Amino acid sequence: MDLDYGPQYDAFRAEIRAFINAHRHLAPPSATRFSRPSAEAIRWQKLLIEHGYTARTIPAEYGGYGAAPDILKSRIIAEEFSRARLPSGLANQGISMLVPTLLELGTDEQKRRWIAATLTGEVVWCQGYSEPGAGSDLANLKTSARIENGEFVINGQKIWTSTAKQADMIFCLVRTELEASKHSGISYLIFSMDIPGIEVRPLKTMTGHAEFNETFFTNVRVPVDQIVGQRGQGWFVANATLGHERGMLGDPDALENRLQALIGLMQQESIGEGRAIDNAVLRDRLVALQAEVTAMKCNGMRILSNSLKGEPGGMAKLIVKLQSCEVAHQISALAIDAMGEMGILYHRSPRERDGGAWQWNYMFQLGLIIGGGTAQIQKNIIAERGLEMPREPKLARISDEAKGAAGMQTDRQGAA
Amino acid sequence: MDLDYGPQYDAFRAEIRAFINAHRHLAPPSATRFSRPSAEAIRWQKLLIEHGYTARTIPAEYGGYGAAPDILKSRIIAEEFSRARLPSGLANQGISMLVPTLLELGTDEQKRRWIAATLTGEVVWCQGYSEPGAGSDLANLKTSARIENGEFVINGQKIWTSTAKQADMIFCLVRTELEASKHSGISYLIFSMDIPGIEVRPLKTMTGHAEFNETFFTNVRVPVDQIVGQRGQGWFVANATLGHERGMLGDPDALENRLQALIGLMQQESIGEGRAIDNAVLRDRLVALQAEVTAMKCNGMRILSNSLKGEPGGMAKLIVKLQSCEVAHQISALAIDAMGEMGILYHRSPRERDGGAWQWNYMFQLGLIIGGGTAQIQKNIIAERGLEMPREPKLARISDEAKGAAGMQTDRQGAA
Amino acid sequence: MDFGLSQDQQILRDAVARCLADTSPLEHVRECAGRDNPLSDTIFGALHDLAVPAMLVPEEHGGLGMTLLDAAVVAEQLAYAVTPAPFLASVVLAPIALSEAGTNKQKCQWLPKIARGEARIGVAISATVQARDGAGVQFVEGKLSGTALFCLDFEGADAYLVADAGGRLHLVPALASGLKATRLTTIDRTRSVGELSFAAVETDPLADDGGTASARLRDAGRVILAADSLGAGQAMIEKAVDYAGQREQFGRPIGSFQAVKHMCAEMAARHEPCRALVWYAAHVFDALPEDASLAACHAKSLTGDVHRFVARTATEVHGGMGFTDLLGLHYWFKRIGFDRQVLGGPEAVRAEAAALQGWTRAA
């Protein structure tokens, strides 16, 4: 056990701190969650790439910094920008999911054409994976692409396409081999959101905002070479990408920031003569959450160490998403309780605290827990992969007629 | 809404109080849970029957008091004896389950022979329903009775036979029609525990006590007329009895008594200069449990009123068992926490509180929650009967070979 | 002895339920929730046809002289239909306050109008529970100064009932000079709240009863909020069960999966006893006033916790669909959120319950 990063890394950390002190005036204000990057944000992004604080390990020929992978340095960068409350570069699905996929499975031309432009924020992507009837099982997806005159002709519907309104491009899973078995009939296409036949409808959620969209495709024509990986291999291409998803690692810094904000809130919020933190019952819940957050931070360090050693993350990694979401939700719940009646103010009300962030978080985190059955899926993964428990009995016994009918039923429900 | 019982019932209540004042010196000390009734307890039981405070509605010809059913009077009796902390007569499975069954489905000879003797505590019964492999599904039971020379010859094993060591007699479900479908091959037999071939082995639980037994039958010979109801109808006979089970109604008085004991404990238990109840966090949990208990008491009154009007208990009734067990368990958990380190004393340790009752309850109530999958079954009942949710798909699809193999596997596990 | 609703109460419940099924469908709720003033005149009109505004007004003042249990029965239905209509303050609390502590003149002036649906009074007593942001109203030399937060049934009120720092209630016309009224918006767009700030405002005080009346209002308010939570929870459980019965996955309704079934059963098991407790708390408010405060605390805090669990779990059963706006499930979710916090969250209310029983040592 050694919590020190060593002198080389301490120097690296000092260097980042110096950079932050010198440049923090250039940092863009925190962006609305799903907007296009501002000119300021793009300048900041380019500055960070230049110094190797983002896109660090992406080869220079594709617009990255070109450093050798160093998990600790990446970790230090994340820690320092989080501590300084500055954006550590753009974080969008194009960067977190498409770029790693192209690096791994794209053609050289695809890499050259898209990676640099994506990294700098000039091209914005959205993700087209989920469908109303295939929330918990991507293999179930129905959006189809038939070939006609050297083009894919796409019809169908995607949901939870978060940045579809702002995006220039989409990376999208479609079914190209209708007769193939579930997982092998899927292809991974990339195409412009400007093609005729694409309609984006905002999807309002319980938070009152439209953080997501539904995206409809009617005879959308895409050249056959706009495919990543082989035809029918899209499921595996996407899975390679899912592995890159940052969320899988959880973000202990984010959890720590929420906790610190909660502590601050409870020290400020007054109840009669006292403060919220002076209430023993609320304080007990606060300390309990602090222990949970500390545990998740330690768990994160453990995963990091395993990665450094090239060891698998194991159970420590499998539980991160489920547990982080739950702890984050509980932090918001306590904040609301600590505010008393003020806890329900929202929609830019007078006296609202922190711009309504606590209620927004409370609801959005619940969305993350349940979205597409996430908590249920996470529990299945933990049980089956982590604990090696038996899978649900195969459904092969259900007749194919029943399956067909069920599928339609599902569709109708999903679109309701 | 009317919480008053009315003058007639107030008078009845006054009469009971007078009786209690006059006779409380005759009441037996609270018995160990599973012992044979003492001579004192039998005298007390007879006194109560004579006054109509127990066996109240059982016809006088069978040894009861012979009053017309009056739910309110029964309720008042229960309330008053509970308040006075006196036993309101014998409570055993013979009285609560066998007697109602005989009254409904027994032959006249069976009624005359067994009811009075059971009521007075002269004959003690045990129940032979559960089996190791048939915990959550009585229809699965395997103890068999073949007919040979005008006798049933019984082989098999029962579990959770609580009073088997003390019992004179057993009422027992056995499979008499091996080839019949699951529910219709069962018969309800009553026989002496002195018959050769019966072996009772104490079943120790996590509490450290043997509150239950396992009972083994090896060629136990029982005359064919010792059957209640028709051959092959035992499943329905037993189900009629299960409806009589007191537990289904829950016992809000018991919950209230546990809560009062907890309040007393928390007022006595010192932590440094203060008392446990002065700790805001523990007190918050106490008040939360008080609200739960109050709700269960109100729910009990609601069920009572429904019965008075001849209306079904509905959801209010279906949830009682699950919810009462859980609240009782939580009461014990808080008591243990309030005692701090003293909370784990047990086995007649010096400084142990209340004879270790809190820990015993904590564990025993967990046993009630899980025993034979009770919580799971209760949840299924609430979902399927109360909320009319769809049942698990029928298992008819599983081949009979698979079923056979599974059954054996189950058995081996059960006996492990 | 009869622990349950009378036949009249059942008729009332069914009539209100039918009325709201007609007048408060989800589309109308959506429309109202999008407005600055969500309170629906159509619905209030229909409730008026059922004489709801007259419920708690004494008969001698043109009302029906009904009980808090009757009001709780109505509240449950209002929440079941996430009704954007004035009720808690204007139909329940104001008539109780005026009847119990109003001067004769106040009674004659206001109660008949309330009964006829012609006057609505907002109520601001939250400072008697917990003073936040330094809120509080001082009554000095016959005038009110300070701030009262969380005035209930705020929009369209003709007057406000406000508790001062001593707990005494005051009636202030909406147009009084020196009074500034500011809308507050909460997660729950089916209710209307606001804050009132007073700069030496003339007042018409109710009886100087040492806070008795405002304490009664707090009890009544908590019971009605608990009843509201009950109705919203009932709706959410039913919706979850319905959805689980229709939505299919892997070729069968998700409601046949054990995990989903058990989620629904756990909701029902925790929710159902709340119903009897709310009835009890409402009943003793009139029938056994000495038990009213404790019972109100129990009802408020238990429903607060149980229905937070129900709101989350029912949403989870709906999966992603529950998170979107499409089914409108969030209206009930937020109504429950509102009920939990207003007039004291569970922890605050339990602390009061402990104090009522002498369990809290003087510090």
Next chain:
Amino acid sequence: MDFGLSQDQQILRDAVARCLADTSPLEHVRECAGRDNPLSDTIFGALHDLAVPAMLVPEEHGGLGMTLLDAAVVAEQLAYAVTPAPFLASVVLAPIALSEAGTNKQKCQWLPKIARGEARIGVAISATVQARDGAGVQFVEGKLSGTALFCLDFEGADAYLVADAGGRLHLVPALASGLKATRLTTIDRTRSVGELSFAAVETDPLADDGGTASARLRDAGRVILAADSLGAGQAMIEKAVDYAGQREQFGRPIGSFQAVKHMCAEMAARHEPCRALVWYAAHVFDALPEDASLAACHAKSLTGDVHRFVARTATEVHGGMGFTDLLGLHYWFKRIGFDRQVLGGPEAVRAEAAALQGWTRAA
């Protein structure tokens, strides 16, 4: 940077695990648990062969000079096998106390013997956490009077370390005149505790350090109890998963039912982060002493709550079989119950954590 066990620690862990698999099978645990003195000489002998008693004794006194993290690694394995052996007080706390606050004479007298497994010291510091039943020991005119509850590793101790009311530690031989030692029995029959009553007993005090050493012992004790809880929880989860994979109902293993699977997943999700937290708390005890108390509080309170949940849920997965004595599952259940309460339950420990951070206002 390496957050995890070193290779040496992994070797130690595996060696102890193997040793206990051989020497502490369930039959032996049952046998010991049935005795008045449950502590097993066989097991202690085997642990001694692995030099466990010498772990925390400094090298200059014949020990191995290992860290609390090493001890936590061993504690986890001891709990995994519900081992009835002395450890917390005699192997961990006593050497720490003597090293950090003992006189030179005390060190020379006791530490080598402890390292060789020839002396065992019980430790009674529970009054520094919460004084129950008026317990407490006064140090007046060079003599000890009063009562110390919950002396750990009680049976067979050659001497006891006791904290007085000022937090100063005292070494008292088991046979000291005026000392009365009484066995206490708990739900957990694999540990040994007792109470000590002193009637003007001669004492050999450790440094008068204002309670520093006893506070260190409290921290160390909490970390080791947390590690114990972790090991017991790990065993219970594994047992539940195994049982669910073997036990069949309706023709398939119950572990394939979603409801059972999710119960197991929830246990794992809450249990796994505890491991990293316990490692951290153990590590900082030696490496970052200023963070040690808070980390110990977090580890103790989080494992207390998480493993109460695990103990119950794992028992539920076993159904009726988990409630019986047949599989012995309750030994782990009770071990977790013991770990939760001793040296402060979760609420008490969290209150300390709040105070450490200045979150508690002087009353």
